[in-house]
Amino acid sequence: MIIKAFLFDLDGVLTDTSELHYLGWKRLAEEEGILFTREDNEALRGVSRRESLNLLLKGRQVTEEQAQEMMERKNGYYIDLVRQMTSADLLPGALEIVEEIRRLGLKQAIVSSSKNAPMVLDQLQIGEMFDAIIDGSSPARSKPWPDLFLLASQALDLPPENCLVVEDALAGVQAAHAAGMPALGLGPRERVGIAELVLPSLEGHTAHEVIEYFAGL
Numbered sequence: 001m002i003i004k005a006f007l008f009d010l011d012g013v014l015t016d017t018s019e020l021h022y023l024g025w026k027r028l029a030e031e032e033g034i035l036f037t038r039e040d041n042e043a044l045r046g047v048s049r050r051e052s053l054n055l056l057l058k059g060r061q062v063t064e065e066q067a068q069e070m071m072e073r074k075n076g077y078y079i080d081l082v083r084q085m086t087s088a089d090l091l092p093g094a095l096e097i098v099e100e101i102r103r104l105g106l107k108q109a110i111v112s113s114s115k116n117a118p119m120v121l122d123q124l125q126i127g128e129m130f131d132a133i134i135d136g137s138s139p140a141r142s143k144p145w146p147d148l149f150l151l152a153s154q155a156l157d158l159p160p161e162n163c164l165v166v167e168d169a170l171a172g173v174q175a176a177h178a179a180g181m182p183a184l185g186l187g188p189r190e191r192v193g194i195a196e197l198v199l200p201s202l203e204g205h206t207a208h209e210v211i212e213y214f215a216g217l
Contacts, residue, residue, distance in 0.1 A: 001182060001214045004162040005107040005131075006207065007152050010117050012045065012168035013186055013202075014094040014110075017082070017120055021052075024078035028070060029056055045191075046169025048113050048142035049075070075116070082116060085123040093202035098129050100207045107131045109152045111165070113142045132156055144171040146179035153179070164214060166202075168192065182214055 011017045022041045029036030036056060044052040049071050062070070087095075101108050108130055110117055115136035121127035132155035140147030153160045165176035168186045173195045176183040185192025186201055197213055199205055 001217045002162055003106070003164045003182075003211045003214050005109065005153075005156050005158050005164070006101055007109050007111045007149060007163050007165045007176075007181070008098075008130075009046070009165075009167045009169065009172050010110055010112040010120060011114060013091070013166055014098070014126075015085070015089050015091055015120065015124055017085075017114075018045065020078055020081040023081060024074045025052065025056055027077050028074040031073075032070070034058065034060070042191075046113060046143050046167070046171035046175075048136065049115070051142070079116065079119070082120055082123060085120065087125045090124055090126070091201065091203070093204060095126070097202050097205070097207050098126060102129060104207060104211075106207070107156045107158065109134060109156060111148050111152045112136065113148070143169070144174035144178065146175050149175055149179040149181055153181070164210070167195070170194070182217070184210060 008014055022038065025041065026036050034056065043055050053067060053071055098108065109132035110121065110130050111134045113136050117135035118133060132152055134148050134152045134155065136142065138148060138151055140151055149165060150160065153163050160180040163181050165181050165183045166186065167173050167176060167183055170191055173183045173185055173192050183195040185195030185198045189198050192198055196217060
């Protein structure tokens with residue numbers, strides 16, 4: 001298996017915006033009188049904003065207008081937190097592996113269900129390191145559908161089988177496999193265990209060793 005590009009999810013992979021999302025959703029839930037725990041938040045990993053709201057509402061029926069207002073309210077809380085981010089908010093090992101991929105002459109892209117991905121990348125000061133940024137604004141179905149990853153492979157002009165997806169969510173790994181791409185799962189095996197390679201995080205690992213691992217498959 002020849003890896004020519006890395007397709008990174010953003011939240012929970014290169015930075016921990018998942019905590020900011022949790023705080024935003026929790027504030028919304030409290031305002032709406034809904035119990036929302038960290039366990040509830042786990043189900044929101046890697047899914048779209050609308051699906052996240054549906055899960056948070058736990059069956060409560062709302063109008064389309066109410067749903068849009070709730071999503072905008074939560075997004076406002078999240079953006080306020082994002083604006084406080086700096087390059088210090090990159091996860092351990094993230095900058096090192098992104099820089100190594102560039103040195104190796106490989107391509108890399110961000111593939112995120114979040115519409116705020118470009119803003120987060122600007123705050124982290126790493127946006128210019130990627131050859132493509134595919135986010136929730138793209139006219140495509142969100143993960144676990146393969147659409148976003150397929151858009152990324154097209155943008156990089158590479159076949160799917162040469163693109164390695166780096167994900168921390170089950171929905172993301174499922175989307176990678178649906179796109180015909182191998183996956184590196186970050187986090188607990190019970191969450192990302194269907195990935196071909198599972199690591200606790202990027203810290204202490206190199207792009208070279210990952211490429212070598214997949215070359216042996």
